[in-house]
Amino acid sequence: MPRGRQDASKILTLAGHAESVLREMIFSGELQPGVRIYADETAEKLGMSAIPVREALRTLASRGLVEAIPQRGFRVRPADRDDFAETYDLRLMLDPHAALLAVPLMDEASLAAMDRAFEALADTIRSGDTESYDHDHRAFHFSIYNQCGSRWLLDIQAMLWENSQRYQRLSTGIRGSAEQRIEEHRAIADACRLGDAEAVAALVRRHLEHTREVVYAALSAEGER
Missing domain, CATH: 1.10.10.10 (Winged helix-like DNA-binding domain superfamily/Winged helix DNA-binding domain)
Structure with missing residues (x-):
């Protein structure tokens, strides 16, 4: 070279x-x-x-x-309640939409990749490895979203995901047990395997709303100190 x-x-x-x-x-x-x-x-x-x-x-x-x-x-960049709210408002629109587009296009290979990503995420959640969780959590969700067929949608989601990761860590220890967090993702994976795009979109929305509720409360508590 x-x-x-x-x-x-x-x-x-x-x-x-x-x-x-x-x-x-x-x-x-x-x-x-x-x-x-x-x-x-x-x-x-x-x-x-x-x-x-x-x-x-x-x-x-x-x-x-x-x-x-x-x-x-x-x-x-600043990280505050306004930035967090805007980030999650956009994700609540785009992530379920990406799921709706992606699920009908998922084939055996993409479902197998999703299953591998889910198992890696479950292992990481149980281990409590925060740094690996950021990677594995994203890998699981994008194993689905990547099938949506829209480059622009994925580019925008990737930027929002980067910013939201700053806030997700605030929810890790207070949004439920390891097994509860694993079950949230297992339900999404199961609905993907059934090919139920509407159910996947609803579960993704519920997942994001749960994180938004927990993190917003944590940010509000920090602001009151």
């Missing part, structure tokens, strides 16, 4: 690593809303140059997790 392509590939690999680290720092609350992120300082902590870190920040900005400040770098 020519040297230029090797360098470009290395930058992309490092940028992907920096993006993963920064995303986890945002989701965990280590990087609080409104905090400035300095590329040079972050690069030093991660043991890499500032170039891949800036690339990672641009990617996170395109997904709505950070925002660019003209001539001043980046900062973590």
